[in-house]
Amino acid sequence: GDHDIHPSVTEIAEDIAEMEIRGAATIADATARALAEQAAGSDAATPEAFESELRDAARRLLDTRPTAVSLPNSLRYVLQRTEGETVEELRESAVAGAREFRDRLDSAQTDLGSIGANRLRDGDTVLFHCHSTDVMACIRAAREQGKSIDAIVKETRPRRQGHITAKQLRELGVSVTLIVDGAAGRYLGDADHVFVGADSVTADGSVVNKIGTRQLAVTARERDTPIVVAAQTLKLDPTTLTGQTVEIEMREESEVLSEGDRAEIGDITVENPAFDVTPPRYVDAIVTERGQFPPESIVFLMRELFGEQASQPWEE
Ligand code: RUB
Structure with missing residues (x-):
C-alpha cells in the first residue's frame, strides 16, 4: 500500500x-x-x-x-x-x-551531442522550441568545437520553457533572439536549422514533443529549413511496436487563462494539450547516441533495443 x-x-x-x-x-x-x-x-x-x-x-x-x-x-x-x-x-x-x-x-x-553538433556549421542560426536537454547537448558540443551559433528562441506558451533555453544558450555564449510563438514563420527564413527534442518517438517515426512542434515542422518543411530531432534512444516507445498509441497530456486551463479573464469572456471551453505529434514526413533526421536516422528507419533501432522488453514490470 x-x-x-x-x-x-x-x-x-x-x-x-x-x-x-x-x-x-x-x-x-x-x-x-x-x-x-x-x-x-x-x-x-x-x-x-x-x-x-x-x-x-x-x-x-x-x-x-x-x-x-x-x-x-x-x-x-x-x-x-x-x-x-x-x-x-x-x-x-x-x-x-x-x-x-x-x-x-x-x-x-x-554522444548524441557530438553527433548533432556535426550538423552545425560555424556561424549557423538555429531556431528552438521549448527546452530540451538533448538539444542543448548538441549546441554545447558545437560550442566546444569552437563554432559560433546564433539562436532564435520561441517563447513556447503556455509555460514559456523558451526562457530556460534562452538563459542556457546565453551561458554557452550563443546570441539569442526571443520571439513569440506566432512569429516563428516570419523568422524561419533566417534559420539554417530547427532543433527540437522529443518526449516519445513512435514505431512509424512520428515525434511526440511540446505542443507547437508540428506546426513549426510543417512551416519549416515549406521553407526547406531542415528539422532535426535530438532524441536519445530512451525516447523510443517500444509499446508502439504493437500498435499502442501515445497519450497526449491535457493540462489545466489555468495555464492558459486567468480566472479574471475567464469570467470576463464568459462560457467557453479551453483546451490545453501539452504535446503534439509530428509525422515522419516533416522530420529530416532523428539524432540519437547511436547515430543519426531518417525517421522512417527508427523502427529497426527500436526493435533492436527494446523489441522484447516492452513488459510492464510494475504490474502485480
Ligand atoms: C518538454 C519537452 C521537451 C522534451 C525533450 O515538455 O517537450 O522538448 O521533453 O526534452 P515539458 P529532453 O516542459 O512539458 O516537460 O531532451 O530534456 O528530454
Whole structure:
C-alpha cells in the first residue's frame, strides 16, 4: 500500500506532476533516483514485500504525466535489473540498476551531442522550441568545437520553457533572439536549422514533443529549413511496436487563462494539450547516441533495443 512508499518517491512524483522537474530526460533521471531511494530506504521484511513496494513506487511515479516514454523506460530499466534471493540482494541490484541507468543517460546525451553538433556549421542560426536537454547537448558540443551559433528562441506558451533555453544558450555564449510563438514563420527564413527534442518517438517515426512542434515542422518543411530531432534512444516507445498509441497530456486551463479573464469572456471551453505529434514526413533526421536516422528507419533501432522488453514490470 501507499504507506510503504518512501517520502522521496512521493516528493519526486509531486515535483514531476507540478513540472518542478520537467523535460523527458530529466524526468527519467528523477524516476530512477526515486526507485533507488525506495530500494535503499525500504525496511521490507521479505523479498516479496520489497518487490511489491518497488512496484507500488513505480506506479506512483507513472501516475504523474502520461506522455514522455522515458519515464516508463526508466522504470523498466531499473525493475528488470532488480533481482536476487534476499532483500539485501534486491536492494543492491535496484540501486546499482538506477545508478547505471543515470550514467547511461548522461553518456548517451554526450554522444548524441557530438553527433548533432556535426550538423552545425560555424556561424549557423538555429531556431528552438521549448527546452530540451538533448538539444542543448548538441549546441554545447558545437560550442566546444569552437563554432559560433546564433539562436532564435520561441517563447513556447503556455509555460514559456523558451526562457530556460534562452538563459542556457546565453551561458554557452550563443546570441539569442526571443520571439513569440506566432512569429516563428516570419523568422524561419533566417534559420539554417530547427532543433527540437522529443518526449516519445513512435514505431512509424512520428515525434511526440511540446505542443507547437508540428506546426513549426510543417512551416519549416515549406521553407526547406531542415528539422532535426535530438532524441536519445530512451525516447523510443517500444509499446508502439504493437500498435499502442501515445497519450497526449491535457493540462489545466489555468495555464492558459486567468480566472479574471475567464469570467470576463464568459462560457467557453479551453483546451490545453501539452504535446503534439509530428509525422515522419516533416522530420529530416532523428539524432540519437547511436547515430543519426531518417525517421522512417527508427523502427529497426527500436526493435533492436527494446523489441522484447516492452513488459510492464510494475504490474502485480
Ligand atoms: C518538454 C519537452 C521537451 C522534451 C525533450 O515538455 O517537450 O522538448 O521533453 O526534452 P515539458 P529532453 O516542459 O512539458 O516537460 O531532451 O530534456 O528530454
